[in-house]
Every structure is written in structure tokens, then in C-alpha cells.
Amino acid sequence: MGSSLAFLLGVLQLLAATMAAYKKWIPNTNFETASNWDKERVPCARDTICFEKDKVVSVFVRSTHMLTDMYLPLNGEFLLASGSGFAAFDGSWDPGCGSGTVLSFVNAEQHSWFNPKLWQDVSSRVDLEPAGRIFLLDEERVPCQYDHVIFQPETSFSVNLDSSRQEIPVQSISLMGQELSSAEAWAEYLRSPSAAWQFHGNATLQVTGTRCPHSSGCACGNSQDGDRICASLLRAERCPALACHSPLRPLGHCCGVCGAVVTLDFKPEFDLQQYRDRVMQAWLSLPKYAGVQMAISKVHRAQTFLGLLPRGSTPVIQIVLVDGEAGVQTGTAAEQLAADIMGDISQHGEALGIPAGTVEVATGSALGGQVAIHASRQIASGTVLGLLFALLVLGGLLYLHRKGKLRLQALHLPRLWDRAEDLNSPKPESGRGFDNPMFDVELPAAGNVEETLQEMAPEGHQTGSLQSLQGEESALSEEHSASSLEFPHFSKFS
Template sequence: MGSLGQALLWLQLWALAQAAYKIWVSNTDFDTDTNWSQNRTPCAGDTIQFPADKMMSVLVRGSHAVADLLLPLDGELVLAPGAGFSAAPAPADLHSDCSPSSGVPVFFRNPDRFSWLDPHLWRSGDEAPGLFSVDAERVPCVHDDVVFPSNASFRVGLGPGASPVRVRSVSALGQTFTRDEDLAAFLASRAGRLRFHGPGELRVGSQACADPSGCECGSAETLPWVCAALLHPLGGRCPPAPCRDALRPEGQCCDLCGAVVSLTYDTAAFNLERYRARLRDTFLAQPQYRELQAAVSKVQRDGDTCVQVVLVESTPGTGGAAGQLGRALLADAEHGAALGVLSAVLQESGAPLESGSVEGQVSPGSRWGLGAGLAAAGLLALLGSALLLGYPGWLRWRPLEAESQLTREPEGFSNPTFNAATWEKQPPVHLSSLALNVDNSTCYFVNPLFAAETEA
């Protein structure tokens, strides 16, 4: 990355220093190993094939000697300073760890596989150590600024189009878009079509969060699609939580082990960032809590707004530190007038599941007896519940009158069908000397520092 590119990136980040922003972390760079079918950058003498029917922009950083290069029908190769291609047959003996594929093409993977709604592909620019975000808030929220680094090529699918994706601003290719009409013009341009695709709609112009008590992410409508993208590598299924009575916080796709504290607050006195800082500096800094991570955000639950504090262990199911910290926050809320906290409710997950536990050893022949026993236990529990004042696993502090429970089991989500990459047979494009002889394809070489584009 050149000094000018570094300066542009740092200027982008400096301009967003006072705002919440998300940074796109995936790329379509030629020199990224995971973009290739063999999980390695092509070796000298390889035959390289791009998908014929996919639009893409690919940044090339190094010099590559290849036997054949099959280009897409519509796309661009962006050459960084010093980068280039040369023609070279496969060497008979390579004295390196990289050897060509004996005439088998090395495929560039489907560039359309990257989705805006995939939490894996974003990084929060202002997340402090010890803090994390629930899955819904790992993708850009309505008040966020979005940054696509200027030192990488990228391609982003904008989702299924069920509802528009709305953010505060989008920074890409050295430009920052804060008005819908400017962004729409960019997305309709060739540069925009190479980098953004799909039926989804992207809009900008939202205001930054100006409420000291915090703002909701605004991604509830897209949560099923966020979860589908997140769980796609796992076959669309959540991994089992290694504890009994696992929890499902608002905005989280799967059950987890730990604790959830729900706070009601005084809108005039509560400050979300100040509470995050207190949680991090006063509690998470203590030795007994250093293996914990916390997510603090404003969420909707049963039509009411509350502040949700999610506490999880770095190694799930290893102990009760999350519950211990939850009870400490519950006690802290008793003196929370200065913090603007009115009441607090704590929910904890159950004990860790041990390997070889009864849950994993029930044989098919014994399930009927186990079911009958569970049914009988359920009847006894229903009779006993009339004598109980609260539910197991719940602790409350509320100086106000009794309130209804704040938790609700979220509805499930559907797993949409993901299209597999398709490859079409293409006529080979041979390299001779240092020139590209292109047949029925257009290859653009763009200087990423000066945005000058020439057709080769």
C-alpha cells in the first residue's frame, strides 16, 4: 500500500472518528489466497481462469508469470504500482513450495459470494477490548458510517431486496456518499456495478445517533437474512450450546451460555457510552472477569425499549463467571440513580454440559420412557408453579411496581437458497511477452492512486 493510499485511508477514518462506523474486511484481490480454488495464489506457469459470467474488479499487487489467462466477459484488473503479468510455460523443476497444477486451471472463486448481510465480513471501527456486538449489530446499523478501504478491490451483494439497507454514509473509491441521489448515480455507473450487485437497495442519509441513552440498530427486519448468511457455512444450523437452559438475546442468531441483564432507564439521565465504559473499566478489568466479553445495546423486547447487557465466556460453558458478573451488575443497579438505571432483570443460563452426559446417551428404545417421565415431571411442575412467586433462573431488582417479563423467545428464520458458482468454458487468452491479447473480453487497467482508467 503506497503512502498516498495510506493517507487516504487514514483521512477516511479520521473523518469518522466521532461516529460509529463499520469497515468491510473482505476483498477480491488477486493476491489473496482464499480467492482461489486451491486456496493459494497462482504459481508461475499456472493456467488461470476467471468465471465468465461474473462482473468483478480485481486488484493485482504483484508480478505473475502464467501460461494461460482466461478473462471474464466483463470486468477489470487493477494493477498496483509494480504489478503485471508475463507469459511463462510451466517450469520442469521448481525449487519452491509452489508448483503449477499440471494444466488444471486455477479458478478464481465466485466474487458474488460476499454478502452485505454477512456479519463475518464487517469489523467495527470503535469496538473496545472486552466488548463485542450481537449478530444483528455486526453488520452496519442505520446510524453507521460504512467504509470500503481504498487499498483493496471488493464486490458486495446487497441482499434479497426485502427491505432497503439504510446507513448514514458510504465511503468507497475515495468518495463519501451522504445523499441518495449521489449514491444512486455511483451504483448505476460501471465502477459501481463492478462492486455492488443484487436486488437489494442501498440508501444513505440517516442521521448519526444523537441520543445519549443510545439508539437501536434498526436491523430487526433483516435479522433472518443476517442469520442465514452467518450460518451458511454451518449448513444453516446453530451449533448446540454447551450448557443447560441456554439463552437467546435479542439480535443474536443462536443460543449462548452466559447471562443477560435487561435495564430500564431514565432517558434524561442514562448514557449508554458511559455505562459501557463503567462496565469495561470497573468490572471487566477485574481478574475474575477477564475471560468474559460483554455486548451493550438498546433493543426492543415485547414492544418496550430496554438496554440489553449480554455476558459470555471466552470458552463457553467453563464456569459461572458470567452469572457472577450479572449479579454484580444487578447489585450495582440498586445504586444506579446516578447512572440513570431504574430497574434491572438478570437471566442466567444453566450448568455446563459434560461430555458423556445423559443428554447425549439416550438410546432410541428408552426415549418413550424418558418422555413419559418428563411429562409427569411437567405436571408436577405446573402444580408447584402456583406456589412459586418467580421463575427459576431469573433475578430482579426493581424499586418500581412489578412489571411483566421482558423476555420472549424469538421466532425462527428461514434459510434462503444460495446460488453455487458456475463456470463456463472459455477460449483461452494467451500471454505473449508482457502484453495481454484479449479475445471477446475487455480488460481495464486502473491506477488505484490516481483513478486513471485506460483500455488495454
Template sequence: MGALGRALLWLQLCAMTRAAYKLWVPNTNFEVTANWSQNRTPCSGATVVFPADKIVSVLVREGHSISDMLLPRDGEFVLDAGAGFGAAAAGRDPDCGAGAPALFLDPDRFSWHDPRLWRSGGAARGLFSVDAERVPCRHDDVAFPPDASFRVGLGPGAGPARVRSVWALGQTFTRDEDLAAFLASAAGRLRFHGPGALSVGADACADPSGCVCGNAEVQPWICAALLQPLGGRCPPAACRDALRPEGQCCDLCGAIVSLTHGPTFDIERYRTRLLRSFLPQYQGLQVAVSKVPRQTAGAEADTEIQVVLAETGPNGTGDAGRLARALLADVAEHGEALGVLSAAARESGAPVGDGAAAGLEGSGTRAELAGGVAAGLLVLLLALLAGALLLSRARRFRWNRRDETAPAPFVTPLGFNNPVFDVAGSVELPSALQVENSRTSRSYFVNPLFAEAEA
């Protein structure tokens, strides 16, 4: 049985024993373009340079023609069948650019604590893990690729990374003595480095309600590795009052449902219930379900089931809140059968930049100010319309009077320009006319700031 066949058999045994497992993703293969400075494998006739002060193991699968190669201080080349190196004149390949050397990137850049470098085996669609649980937990089985070379940094040495077992180079390590001997060997030193330690021997999680991951102590290093490409800072959440679940490095938008469980609770059965009965109705959500520590007031540390409902779209749809309320209703109806004693939920706020939400969540002063401004604009608009109507009628009235009498001489008005009533329409009416109009249904506005001399 080949190495790949043994790996598949080992993973099947993990599934049968309900043990979770994590797969290491990156490698140091020669043909992987991401391992080279130009993001491509060396051209024919290129100069190949490996970091002189590094140790590296490189798997070579194909034949390559190069002009020069600078080897590292220590390392190995593992040649696959038909692989090798041949000599070629420099600059032979016209697509090789200006002939710059091909630099192999730092093989020590891959850290055990980086969540991006692990993949969970058997993860169902719609499920995700919080950041601390993306790195191998103490009850997990760990597998390294059987058909690739790799190099793993074990961290700063704050505490040993402890897992259930390690599968590497076709061997399974379940005892610390065997693993320690491998790490001290030439093959082990080529693939694992750093002051950190790796330990095995933990039992598989035998509790149907789940087990705590156990990465709380190393979460600062997990978050540092995860956020390194972002300058060590979390991106801003796209919602107000964002939530940070236990084990997560940054805030997220959605909801968190906390379950207090009894002895009959089965975490795998509950995950299956979420996937089949609830999640299909909410396509924009991802769910993480795990057991986490909980510190209760005046009591020793306890545990609870954390259900994280994360919004995946750029603008929150509110589905996380609706699903959280649906889960609370489900617990109220079926909690006893599920082994759930109680449930509580928290929701994030409205999306950032949503005008309607901002108006609802704004302060009372802002709301009153906005309402006052709107009311003022409405009053001003009505005043303008009324003034225009009155001026029109006033002009017609004076026009009729000018037909009967001689036009009055123009006198420059005093005061300031009234934005509602123009100068021509703000003529002081004779007292008799004022009295007459006050007795009829029609009225006219007389502006006391403007006057015209009587004809």
C-alpha cells in the same frame, strides 16, 4: 492526500461525531491466496481461469508470469505500480503440482448481510456485538477498503440496507441521489450487485442512551448468511437452558441483564463503567451492550438496554451469573446516578456434561432412584462383610466340635446357592446348641434353605 489518508481522516470525523462505523473486510485482490481454488496465487507458467459468467474487479499489485488466462465476461484489472502479466512456459515452476489451472473463486460469494465480513471500528477488548449489529446499522458509517478491490452482494431485495453514509473509492456518499448515480455507473456495477438496494442519509445517533440498530427485518438473511458454513443450523450450546439475546442468531451460555433507563442514562458511559470497574475481574467473559426493542404487555413497543454476558470458555465457570448479580447490586446502589430505573437478569443453566450439575438438576425420581441404589449397594456390602465374619466364626466353632466328635457325613444341600452364605457354612445346628447360643452374647445364623443330616 492519498486514498488511505482520506479514509483515516473520515474515520476520525466519525469518531468525533460519536457515529459508529463498520469496515468491509474481504477483497478480490489477485495476490490474496483465499481468492484461489488452490489457496495460493498462480504459479509461474500456470493457467489462470476466471469465472466466465461473472463480473469482477481485481487489483493486481505484483508482476505474474502465466501461460494462459481465461477472462471473465465483464470486469477490470486495476494494476498497481510495477504490476503486470508476462508470458511463461506451462509448468515452469516445479512446485506447481500437476499443472492444474488456478481458478479464481466466485467473486459474488460475499454478502452485505454476512456478519463475518464486517469489522466494527474502535471496538474495545472484551466487548462484542450481537449478530444483527455486526452488520451495518441504520446510524452507522460504512467504509470500503481504499487499497483493495471488492465486490458486495446487496441481498435478496427484501428491503434496502440503510446506513448513515458510505465511503468507497475515495468518495463519501451521504445523499441517496449521489449514491444511486454511483451504483449505476460502471465502477458501481463492478463492486455492488444483486436485487437489493443501498440507501444513505440517516442521521447519526444523537441519543446518549443509544439507538436501536434497525436490522430486525433483515435478521433472517443475516442468520442465513452466518450459518451457511454450518449447514444452516446453530451449533448446540454447551449449557442447559441457554439464552438467545435480541439480535443473536443462536443460543449462548451466560446471562442477560435488562435495564430500564431514564433520560440521564448514557450508554457509552455505562460501557466504560463495565470495562473499567467490572470486566477486569472476569477474564472469561465478553460483554455486548446495546439498545433493543421491547414489547410490553398491553402497550406500544418500548426500548431497553440489553447487557449480554457471554461465557467464552468451553466449560462455563459461572462468572456470567456472578457478574449479572454484581450489576444488579450496582444498580440498587448507584442506579439513580447512572440513570437506571430498574434491572432484571436471566442466567443460563449448568454446563452440559457436568455430573454434579446434572445430579442437582435431575428429576426427583432420578435422585431417589440413585439414592436407593446407593443405599442398596451399601446394605449388600455390609451384609457380605457380616456374612464373611459369621462364617469365619462358624467354621472355627464347628472345627472345635469336630475335634471332639466324629465328622458328620456330607449330604448334598437342597435349594439354591445363597450368595451371602456358602454351603459349608450353612449347617443346621442341633437344637440344644441353638438354645445355648441364644443365651450368650454370640449368635449364629441358621439358613433354613440348607440342612445337613445329623451325624
């Protein structure tokens, strides 16, 4: 008998493991729900009930209610269960009502699809029990693209679908006790009057009816609305104060955590469900890890060029480990579990389809060595890769230049002896120069030499013969030639 029961439990666990995640919508707009009224109680016979006339509502009524007065909206619906309804109060004594007051129905349009607090992750469709040791990242608390969505039977609801996307995909939607798992069935429901009162906003739900096609799992797909999710989650309260140094910020989570984050590379044969079961059975079931919780999923890690320019993303498996320790012991149990996981990967990683992994740790201890070592290794590897890439680019440019396909602008690089020559050459002193008559002066023709000398000679002086003048001209020409060789850079001294 015991073996049969164990086998049955094993089969049920296997079936549950192969099923997709189910997310149940928590709030409703039922008439009998006290939180739907401004006085936080269900109306009684002597009360006056008010619905805002411009608000569209869908209200489920489970039983019969006596009323004194009720103001209805211009548009909406009452969904009446069997035997339920409204009746006029006859004025008889009602012991629990008192003198009566005005009760207003609370506006339910602020209930956003992307508020993680309004969803509950359930383990199966049969018992709808909360999940155990596994917790979800904030983005994954909202229905993911391959999840099943459940709206509880015999309830009415109103969901705001404002999103950064035009369509929000899910695998199936169950409402009013009926499961819609195809695009055709969902399109038919959207044509009903109730759909317009239940779903509103700038986006629409898309029922795909498809499951995740990869054994390694699928990313949730809510990253585009990550800011909206965090804004909804942190509207009422901020992130809690943490006891650890340099809290970690897992991908897909709104607040920092103490503990450890393990990031795994994976091969196509990696099985996410089997590996999660391996971690739970091998370590999380141990008494020393009784306070540790784990979130494990596929996420997309952003890639950058030289740590600056974004260049897409790559999928990785992220394991987030947190514990219930306090003070300096905060995160230490999670740190030890992360070390056990990495030790197992070093021995069996290839067989599991995990070629590599990294760990980040944040604990209450003042020693954050593992985090610092991990970061320095990342920086060093990034620097090496950047240098290699720069060398490849430079080599490619030189290759193209040698092939004549790329022309590089010539650069003048002065030689050392040119610098020395410039330093040894004396600079002319300002105000002490003279005009050299042999430069930039046109020599007169032979026939006009005598006339020219007559003009240049001072009064009272006589000029020599033409032969002596030609001799002087020849001497001046030699002097001109010598001057040109001695001062090659100047055409005029001044």
C-alpha cells in the same frame, strides 16, 4: 511526562468513545489473494487462467504477472495498481510453477452483505484494531444504520445486497481510500461503472451522513433481516453445544448463550456510552471478571396483550454477559457480575436514568432458581395486569349500558324456586293420557243443543229437557274453569 501521556491517552479514549462504530469488509476479489482461486494459490507463469464468461467481476491487480493463457469474462474490469499488469510467458524456466495447470477464479457473488463472518468490528479508523472486551450480537456484527462501512484501499470486492428491505442505510462508506458521507456523493459513485460490478442484489445501499441522535443509543435496525443473518451465519455450522441448563436467547443473537442477560428500562437522560464505560471501569477491569465479555446495546422488545396478541415493541437496554468458565462453573462469573450491576442500579439507578431492570441467568449449575423466580414474577405480573384490564373493560361496558349507549342482550336466569317448581311438577306418562272434551272443542249453540245431543246419544237412549241440558252445560263450564286453573301449561292432555 507520564501525566502528559496519560492525559493524551484519556483524550484519545474520549474521542474514540464519541465516534460511531466502524465495520470493515473482509473478503476481496484481488488477483493476488490465494482464496480467490479454486486451487487455493496464486497463478504462476505456466498456468492457464479462466474467468467464467457470464460472471461480472472487478479484480484488483497489485503486481505484474507472466501468463501462458487467460480466458476473460464478457463483462468486468481489472483495476491495475501502478507498475502492475500482465505479460506473455516466454517459456523460460520457472522454478516455482512446475508443469502448470488450469486455475479458475472463484465466484464471489455469494458474499452476502448480511453474513456476519465477512465483517470485522474495528475500534477506530486510525489503527483498525479489533475491539477488546466488548463483543457484538450477531445482528450488530453486520453494519447498522448509523455505522461507517470500510472497504480496504487497493482492493476490489463484490457484495450481494439481497435483503428484505429496498434500502440498507449506513452513515458513510469508504472505498478506494475515499470516504463518501453524503447522499449526493454516494449517488455520484453509483453512476460509475465500478459500482455495478461491486454491488448487486435486490436492495441498494443508502448513505445518510447522519449519526444516532439519542444519548441512550439507537437500535441497530437489522431485525428485518435477522433470519437472513442467522441463515448466513449457520450455513456451515450449527450453534455450539452449551453446558448450561436452559440457555438464554438474547434479542438480536442467533444462538443461545450461558451467562446472564440484564434488561434495563431507561429514561431520556440515560447515556449508553457513559454507562458502558462505567461497567467496564468498575467491574470488567477487575481480575475476577477477566474472562467475562459483554455486549450492551439498545434493542426493541416485543410487547403482547395478555401474552398472546402482539402490540408493538418498546426500546430497552440489553446487557449480555458471557464467561469462559467450564462445567458446573459455566456462567457463574457472568451471574456474579449481573448481581453487581443490579446492586449498583438499586443504589444509583435514578441518577443514571435507569428506573428498573431484570436479570435472567443460565449456568452450569443444576440450580436455576433465579431464572425460575424471574419467570414466575413475570407470569404473575402479567396475570394481574390482564385481570385489571378485563375489569376495566367490563366496567366500561356497564357504564355505557347505564348511559343507554350500549344495549346488552337480556339473558334468562332461572330462579331457584322456578327450578324447584319444575322438579315438583309431575310429568305426564306416555300412553296413559286422555282427551279432555272441554278443551279445544267449540260448544254448540243453544238452538242446536238438542240436535247435537241426539247425534251424540247412543241408540235407544232419550235426551233430557233444555233446562237440564243447560244445567249440565253450566256444570261442565265450571269443571272447565277448574281444569284450566289446575293445568295452566296445557291446552290438551293426551
